[in-house]
């Protein structure tokens with residue numbers, strides 16, 4: 690670890706799947722952390738972390754909230770993600786940004802979701818002298834979207850499930866992020882981050898079925914059904930089209946091939962899907978009524 694004495698590291702997305710792990714690992718590494726959330730009262734972050742109420746959609750407030758922050762884990766999400774990247778890039782004084790992007794940012798970026806991540810990378814690269822881009826494959830935790838239908842009917846409905854994905858544990862994405870925040874050797878790097886094996890959705894369902902010790906059925910549904918579901922859930926159609934395009938993309942370079950990034954950066958292999966299921970077993974089984 691390089692010298693980080695006197696440096697406060699800012700974390701956006703601190704209450705989410707990746708950012709919460711970033712905060713935890715930084716605290717474990719004795720770093721000084723300022724965590725940002727829109728709801729400090731509900732943040733439930735480790736003792737010693739400075740928790741600051743902050744909305745990335747309020748650019749006029751950001752300079753004050755980020756005062757004294759030289760290094761930042763930047764996670765933006767949702768339809769305004771690119772605007773939020775731009776808002777942060779406009780704040781002076783942030784020397785290092787480790788940005789959570791996506792394999793989707795790999796060119797060519799033919800949809801809104803991919804283009805927003807690619808452009809977000811660019812605005813950070815222009816604004817900050819020290820940057821590292823993290824491009825993870827699909828998160829293992831995405832399978833949590835299957836839990837309500839599993840509880841109701843022991844069935845998983847998914848689209849394009851036959852395309853193998855080297856799904857990654859969000860904790861491993863966080864571990865790479867923390868190295869990039871505290872070590873200088875990752876400056877200027879763009880890391881594609883995957884888990885150790887490429888799995889189709891039916892293979893993931895099969896693993897869950899074994900951990901739960903209960904039969905689960907996989908039903909392939911058309912992309913139009915996935916689209917309708919996301920729009921019904923309140924997401925803007927343009928962003929949904931981008932996400933569906935990513936789901937349908939068969940190019941294995943976009944998160945379909947296991948890569949050694951996690952082990953190279955952190956010195957230990959990435960968690961397998963079975964590791965992830967085992968770690969979350971109790972919570973997952975509770976969610977499906979077992």
Ligand SMILES: NC(=O)c1ccc[n+]([C@@H]2O[C@H](COP(=O)([O-])OP(=O)(O)OC[C@H]3O[C@@H](n4cnc5c(N)ncnc54)[C@H](OP(=O)(O)O)[C@@H]3O)[C@@H](O)[C@H]2O)c1
Pocket residue numbers: 701702703704705706707708725726727728743744745746764765766767770789790791792824825826827828831859
């Ligand atoms: N899921 C995947 O398979 C996958 C794969 C590759 C890349 N990604 C990328 O990963 C990111 C999502 O990461 P995640 O799953 O860890 O996120 P998440 O669990 O959905 O959490 C979102 C976080 O963003 C914060 N946030 C949302 N809007 C905010 C705002 N206006 N101002 C400040 N904070 C805000 C939330 O904080 P509060 O609610 O506490 O304010 C929360 O901590 C996205 O950029 C996505 O494109 C996802």
